[in-house]
Amino acid sequence: MHDYHAHSVYSDGGHLGPMLDAAAEAGLEGVGFADHCSVTRDDHWVAKRDRYARHFDLTYERRRDAIERLRGEYDLAVHDAVEVDYEPGSEDRIAAFLDEAGFDYALGSVHYVGRHTVFSFEDFSTPGTPAPETVVADYYDAVVALASSELFEIAAHVDVIEAHPQLAGRRTDEQVRRVADAFAASRTVPEVNAKRTTRDGEPDLHPTDDLLRALRDRGVRFTVGTDAHRPGEFAERVDALARVCDTYDIEPVSPADLRRRGGSRPRPAE
Numbered sequence: 557m558h559d560y561h562a563h564s565v566y567s568d569g570g571h572l573g574p575m576l577d578a579a580a581e582a583g584l585e586g587v588g589f590a591d592h593c594s595v596t597r598d599d600h601w602v603a604k605r606d607r608y609a610r611h612f613d614l615t616y617e618r619r620r621d622a623i624e625r626l627r628g629e630y631d632l633a634v635h636d637a638v639e640v641d642y643e644p645g646s647e648d649r650i651a652a653f654l655d656e657a658g659f660d661y662a663l664g665s666v667h668y669v670g671r672h673t674v675f676s677f678e679d680f681s682t683p684g685t686p687a688p689e690t691v692v693a694d695y696y697d698a699v700v701a702l703a704s705s706e707l708f709e710i711a712a713h714v715d716v717i718e719a720h721p722q723l724a725g726r727r728t729d730e731q732v733r734r735v736a737d738a739f740a741a742s743r744t745v746p747e748v749n750a751k752r753t754t755r756d757g758e759p760d761l762h763p764t765d766d767l768l769r770a771l772r773d774r775g776v777r778f779t780v781g782t783d784a785h786r787p788g789e790f791a792e793r794v795d796a797l798a799r800v801c802d803t804y805d806i807e808p809v810s811p812a813d814l815r816r817r818g819g820s821r822p823r824p825a826e
């Protein structure tokens with residue numbers, strides 16, 4: 557199994573060496589570091605770029621040198637990747653950055669809609685915040701736009717809002733259908749993501765059941781990602797991902813397949 561989605565100290569994760577030790581220990585054949593990156597021009601998010609460690613566009617070459625040196629020391633494939641904040645309307649800027657940087661592959665993620673993140677610390681019951689139904693609708697619109705843009709090889713945690721107590725369970729069948737149709741028509745592959753942890757400590761997988769089934773029923777392929785930020789997070793999440801692949805009869809996309817599918821960006825010749 558290749559874990560296509562882990563973080564390092566080049567954004568908000570652990571040091572490369574200990575992360576690789578833990579990935580190898582968890583039995584992975586390969587691990588991809590997909591550090592956070594934002595190329596937004598929105599003042600609100602530009603101001604938060606450094607706070608949330610999303611300036612990987614300035615440091616990716618340093619991490620690339622480090623990965624190059626570490627590759628010889630480990631018996632697993634190490635992929636040089638990125639997780640970009642997707643914001644509808646910023647496609648040209650994202651494409652220009654990805655073309656210039658030339659990662660092995662790129663993940664795209666919807667982490668915020670408007671001025672609000674979709675993470676559980678965000679409180680949508682306070683005055684001035686949009687209604688949860690509006691956030692859910694805007695979120696899935698952005699996920700559909702992400703799939704249609706084909707900017708990314710992988711779409712990360714496509715229903716991460718289901719982990720937010722005020723947003724969970726509100727999506728409509730129509731929204732599920734639109735997201736599934738968008739990925740069925742796109743070269744971008746959604747991932748099965750094991751990041752979120754339920755209250756009893758078990759990994760909580762995304763996409764959640766009805767969306768996972770809708771995607772699988774349309775023949776959509778998947779990658780898997782632990783979204784590990786700390787070495788200790790690999791083992792349990794790798795096990796959980798193996799179980800979900802078994803349950804849903806998912807054969808994750810191989811690195812060669814992923815390169816062949818590519819996004820709309822020019823790909824290096826095989």
Ligand SMILES: [Zn+2]
Pocket residue numbers: 639665667712713
């Ligand atoms: Zn993410």
Ligand SMILES: [Zn+2]
Pocket residue numbers: 561563639783
């Ligand atoms: Zn991530």
